[in-house]
Amino acid sequence: xxxxxxxxxxxxxxxxxxxxxxxxxxxxxxxxxxxxxxxxxxxxxxxxxxxxxxxxxxxxxxxxxxxxxxxxxxxxxxxxxxxxxxxxxxxxxxxxxxxxxxxxxxxxxxxxxxxxxxxxxxxxxxxxxxxxxxxxxxxxxxxxxxxxxxxxxxxxxxxxxxxxxxxxxxxxxxxxxxxxxxxxxxxxxxxxxxxxxxxxxxxxx
Numbered sequence: 001x002x003x004x005x006x007x008x009x010x011x012x013x014x015x016x017x018x019x020x021x022x023x024x025x026x027x028x029x030x031x032x033x034x035x036x037x038x039x040x041x042x043x044x045x046x047x048x049x050x051x052x053x054x055x056x057x058x059x060x061x062x063x064x065x066x067x068x069x070x071x072x073x074x075x076x077x078x079x080x081x082x083x084x085x086x087x088x089x090x091x092x093x094x095x096x097x098x099x100x101x102x103x104x105x106x107x108x109x110x111x112x113x114x115x116x117x118x119x120x121x122x123x124x125x126x127x128x129x130x131x132x133x134x135x136x137x138x139x140x141x142x143x144x145x146x147x148x149x150x151x152x153x154x155x156x157x158x159x160x161x162x163x164x165x166x167x168x169x170x171x172x173x174x175x176x177x178x179x180x181x182x183x184x185x186x187x188x189x190x191x192x193x194x195x196x197x198x199x200x201x202x203x204x205x
Contacts, residue, residue, distance in 0.1 A: 001060045002179055005130035006094040013120040018112075019104025020050075024120025026128065029056045029096030032068065042098045050103035053117055055084035056096040060135075063093070074101075078113035086118045090125045093133065097121050136161060136176035141189075141199040143171050150192055158185040160199075175199070 006028055013024045025042055029035050035056045043052060051072045058066035067088075069080030083097050099117050108116055139160070143151050148171050155162060155173070158181040164174040177185070177199070189197050 001062055001135075003132050003134040004060050004093040005091070006133045007092060008129040008131050011124045011128065013124050015120060016104075017116045017119070018106040018108060020106065020108070020116070021100075021102040021104065022116055022120060023100040024124060025098045025100070026121065026124045027096055028094055029058060030094045031058050032056075032066075034058070035068065035096050038096050039098060042100060046100045048102075049100045051079070051101040052098060053079035053083060053101070054096065054098045055080050055087055057084075057087055057093060060093045061088065061091045074113055074117075075110050078110045079117040082114045082118050083121060086121045086125070090128075092125070092128065092130060134159065134178035134180065136178055138163075138202045139175050139177045139182075139199050140202060141173055141175075141197055143173070143193070143197055145171060147193060147197070151189070151197070154185060154188050154192065157188075160185070177201070 011026045053072045055069035069084040071079045160175045160177040162175050166172040186198050
């Protein structure tokens with residue numbers, strides 16, 4: 001999967017189910033460290049809750065590795081895993097969900113908990129604003145100093161991210177570039193430099 005949607009912004013939904021208060025939060029998340037930060041922030045905003053259950057996908061929607069979930073004391077399989085499955089079914093990558101529960105005194109049973117912990121996520125996913133993220137790969141090119149400004153403009157046009165500049169006899173630019181941008185970028189580079197410069201993905205990519 002070379003590109004996929006990721007969530008834009010932060011989104012909240014609150015509902016009461018059998019006297020328990022459930023607050024659902026969805027946001028962008030691209031790493032386990034980011035998930036920890038999200039959870040910490042939610043706990044600050046909603047202190048003293050009975051449970052803070054969470055789930056996240058840190059990569060593409062079909063990535064089966066960079067993900068995690070927690071029932072946070074609820075019966076095993078009643079919160080975190082259903083939340084994660086709901087996120088996976090949405091086709092959105094790099095997304096985190098936290099559901100805060102303030103217990104109201106009525107037990108819901110495992111089936112009731114599964115419905116309660118996924119309800120807010122489903123409602124937020126129904127009209128979640130997203131943007132498309134394209135995967136980027138390491139590439140490199142060399143140019144003369146007078147060419148640098150025009151080439152940096154072209155790189156920006158094709159959403160290439162410059163990661164390093166090496167200023168020697170020539171300028172060597174290390175970039176990260178979506179695969180789909182290579183042909184168009186090289187065509188414009190050829191026109192700009194009379195065919196002198198092409199950008200290539202690094203070996204192994």
